[in-house]
Amino acid sequence: MFPPQSPSLRSVGSFNNLKKGNRFGTTSTTTTRSSSPIRSVSSHSDGQYHHSIKSRIIRNNPNSNQQTHEAYTGKIIVAIRPKPISNNEKKVWNIVDNKRIAHDDVGEFRLDRIFDCDVSNLEIYSELCKPLIDKLAMGYNATLFAYGMTGSGKTFTMSGTQEDTGLIPLSISHLFNTINEENLLGKKKYEMLVSYMEIYNEKLYDLLDTNVEGVNFGYSSNLQTPPRFGNSFNSAQDLRIRDDAQYGIKVVGLSEHRCSSKDDLMKWVRIGDKNKKISETEYNSRSSRSHSILLVRLIATDLETGIVTTSTLSLCDLAGSEKATSQQERRKEGAFINKSLLALGTVIAKLSSESNQHRNADNVNHQETSNPNNSHIPYRDSKLTRILQPALSGNSIITTICTVDIRSDASSETLNTLRFASRAKNVSLHVTKKQNVSKDEEKDKLIFTLIQQLEEQKKLIDDMNVNKMSGNVLNFEKHAVPFANEMVANANSGPNNNIDTSRTEKSNIVDPSYALLESENKVLKFKLEHCENLLDKDIVELQDRQMINIVEMLPDGVGTLLEMKFQGLESQIRQYKLYTANLEKRLASNKNDENRHNSGSNMVIPINSAQGSRIASNNSDISMADNCSEEDPYDIIRHKEEEIKELKKGLERKDKMIEALQSARRLRHRALKPLAEANLLYENEQENRGFNNLER
Numbered sequence: 118m119f120p121p122q123s124p125s126l127r128s129v130g131s132f133n134n135l136k137k138g139n140r141f142g143t144t145s146t147t148t149t150r151s152s153s154p155i156r157s158v159s160s161h162s163d164g165q166y167h168h169s170i171k172s173r174i175i176r177n178n179p180n181s182n183q184q185t186h187e188a189y190t191g192k193i194i195v196a197i198r199p200k201p202i203s204n205n206e207k208k209v210w211n212i213v214d215n216k217r218i219a220h221d222d223v224g225e226f227r228l229d230r231i232f233d234c235d236v237s238n239l240e241i242y243s244e245l246c247k248p249l250i251d252k253l254a255m256g257y258n259a260t261l262f263a264y265g266m267t268g269s270g271k272t273f274t275m276s277g278t279q280e281d282t283g284l285i286p287l288s289i290s291h292l293f294n295t296i297n298e299e300n301l302l303g304k305k306k307y308e309m310l311v312s313y314m315e316i317y318n319e320k321l322y323d324l325l326d327t328n329v330e331g332v333n334f335g336y337s338s339n340l341q342t343p344p345r346f347g348n349s350f351n352s353a354q355d356l357r358i359r360d361d362a363q364y365g366i367k368v369v370g371l372s373e374h375r376c377s378s379k380d381d382l383m384k385w386v387r388i389g390d391k392n393k394k395i396s397e398t399e400y401n402s403r404s405s406r407s408h409s410i411l412l413v414r415l416i417a418t419d420l421e422t423g424i425v426t427t428s429t430l431s432l433c434d435l436a437g438s439e440k441a442t443s444q445q446e447r448r449k450e451g452a453f454i455n456k457s458l459l460a461l462g463t464v465i466a467k468l469s470s471e472s473n474q475h476r477n478a479d480n481v482n483h484q485e486t487s488n489p490n491n492s493h494i495p496y497r498d499s500k501l502t503r504i505l506q507p508a509l510s511g512n513s514i515i516t517t518i519c520t521v522d523i524r525s526d527a528s529s530e531t532l533n534t535l536r537f538a539s540r541a542k543n544v545s546l547h548v549t550k551k552q553n554v555s556k557d558e559e560k561d562k563l564i565f566t567l568i569q570q571l572e573e574q575k576k577l578i579d580d581m582n583v584n585k586m587s588g589n590v591l592n593f594e595k596h597a598v599p600f601a602n603e604m605v606a607n608a609n610s611g612p613n614n615n616i617d618t619s620r621t622e623k624s625n626i627v628d629p630s631y632a633l634l635e636s637e638n639k640v641l642k643f644k645l646e647h648c649e650n651l652l653d654k655d656i657v658e659l660q661d662r663q664m665i666n667i668v669e670m671l672p673d674g675v676g677t678l679l680e681m682k683f684q685g686l687e688s689q690i691r692q693y694k695l696y697t698a699n700l701e702k703r704l705a706s707n708k709n710d711e712n713r714h715n716s717g718s719n720m721v722i723p724i725n726s727a728q729g730s731r732i733a734s735n736n737s738d739i740s741m742a743d744n745c746s747e748e749d750p751y752d753i754i755r756h757k758e759e760e761i762k763e764l765k766k767g768l769e770r771k772d773k774m775i776e777a778l779q780s781a782r783r784l785r786h787r788a789l790k791p792l793a794e795a796n797l798l799y800e801n802e803q804e805n806r807g808f809n810n811l812e813r
């Protein structure tokens with residue numbers, strides 16, 4: 118019934134004799150191992166069973182007392198999941214214990230874990246996937262793939278059913294739980310991106326390409342663009358794979374979608390699943406006709422150190438190997454599937470034998486890698502091996518679930534699967550984290566510092582405002598008292614020291630000319646603003662080099678018009694300047710008058726009580742008019758002075774504008790000069806011609 122024992126099958130015995138210490142996943146020299154590895158909880162007893170899959174996984178678990186700093190060194194973990202059979206079906210493969218599966222005619226295969234037929238997805242997940250996801254969250258790439266003959270339960274295991282949730286949703290859920298916990302601690306910031314692709318008939322398609330035309334099939338209302346119709350490849354593109362320095366390979370044009378929650382990510386998974394190529398075959402009513410690969414990229418930024426760690430989770434549901442079928446299309450698909458699985462098998466066999474050779478040659482304290490001898494591994498023989506190249510060449514922690522059918526009908530396919538599994542578990546891995554310091558993080562830090570500065574400044578301003586509100590007195594002391602003293606001093610030293618008691622009323626202090634001045638100032642200000650607006654507009658235009666060029670190109674007439682406008686504005690400014698100077702003069706003489714009138718001991722300064730008492734304490738000559746709410750005349754004078762200052766500033770600006778206008782005009786003249794000369798030349802020529810004609 119079975120072919121003669123192949124070399125690989127003969128080697129089964131040798132797997133039992135492997136040095137187990139080398140086979141289990143560890144981290145590099147910086148790793149602190151648990152002193153007593155937890156042993157199997159299995160009821161199966163096996164004398165040679167020293168290191169259970171549990172101990173292997175627990176050592177990889179971040180919750181154990183192991184501290185992982187650097188590289189992870191280990192092997193591909195391989196587990197077998199047999200498909201359940203009914204009572205009346207005959208099985209030919211027997212599960213000896215949780216590590217061994219045997220066939221009476223063939224012998225025994227020893228693997229990392231053999232599950233019972235009635236195992237649930239949740240149990241498989243807890244034992245195999247959870248530790249893998251934990252490693253992913255720590256920054257290692259992680260790959261999980263299901264391998265097995267058609268109909269053996271790969272999709273059942275990976276995607277699951279309503280009753281038995283699959284490894285993909287369970288892993289995603291655990292990943293988000295882990296991230297949310299870390300988020301709560303506030304030490305890391307996570308970003309998650311999802312891609313989903315399939316290899317169908319040796320072509321690579323994006324299962325989440327929302328640009329592909331198609332009927333709205335399974336379209337989630339939360340997405341902006343409907344994905345393509347499931348199973349329709351009319352407008353889908355065969356994507357290219359190219360080498361990539363950062364990730365090993367890159368699928369050119371594969372879409373990536375940001376996900377902020379588990380539901381978000383699962384939405385994309387469901388869309389991708391709907392787009393997968395699925396058909397009915399003799400063995401499976403819903404057979405995956407393609408290899409599907411779900412990629413979840415996790416970008417973790419340590420907020421304290423700024424170190425960014427990128428890790429990728431690859432979840433692969435491979436198409437199943439199958440016998441030739443009568444249907445032409447299925448036969449073609451089957452041929453492609455078998456070819457790519459063969460390529461995967463060859464790559465695994467090569468990597469396995471490389472690892473063996475390397476281990477035999479140097480069994481002491483070496484760093485294991487999947488291809489230590491750097492011999493040729495035919496990754497390019499298929500799209501599948503090309504896609505898995507970075508993971509298989511040691512860039513990812515890998516766990517493989519091989520689904521098998523233990524019935525007699527499928528015994529040779531199961532044998533093939535177990536051979537594949539035996540080789541795969543031999544493949545060494547040396548996985549390092551991908552870390553770098555984020556440029557974004559540097560920016561974030563800068564922004565953070567700036568925000569802090571801003572906060573400090575805001576606080577300072579708030580404090581100052583509070584001081585200002587509660588300490589008007591201080592302000593007053595600072596500004597008004599010296600001013601008042603100065604006024605008094607001026608008055609005392611002035612020529613007229615006579616006290617005019619009639620000026621003790623405010624109406625007497627504030628000369629009507631103030632009101633006039635004020636209104637004149639207002640008018641002047643308004644005119645200046647208007648003028649400024651006009652000039653600003655022109656300056657903006659003229660300061661623009663292109664505009665100047667355009668002006669230079671303008672015909673003479675337009676240029677002259679512009680010039681006239683500028684000249685008009687200039688003269689207007691000059692007039693305003695004169696007018697303001699005049700006002701200033703008048704204001705100054707007015708102030709002197711006031712000083713003269715107010716000099717003397719009984720000057721009344723109508724200020725509020727708080728301010729008044731301060732003045733009184735500084736100058737006993739000044740009496741107070743308590744509770745007087747009217748305006749301080751000195752304030753009025755000060756306002757006028759401030760206004761004048763502002764006007765002066767405005768005029769300075771105008772001067773600058775005029776300078777700019779003049780330079781623009783000079784430029785224009787320079788540009789127009791050749792034109793004018795050419796024009797003159799032309800006119801002279803015309804004149805000469807006319808003259809010549811006349812002569813003729």
Ligand SMILES: Nc1ncnc2c1ncn2[C@@H]1O[C@H](COP(=O)(O)OP(=O)(O)OP(=O)(O)O)[C@@H](O)[C@H]1O
Binds near residue numbers: 199200267269406435
């Ligand atoms: N462990 C299991 N328990 C219950 N039902 C199972 C199990 N494994 C597989 N099945 C059932 O067997 C059928 C085939 O399974 P599935 O589609 O997962 O196979 P597959 O390996 O993905 O096949 P293919 O390679 O053709 O896509 C399904 O109806 C599935 O529900």
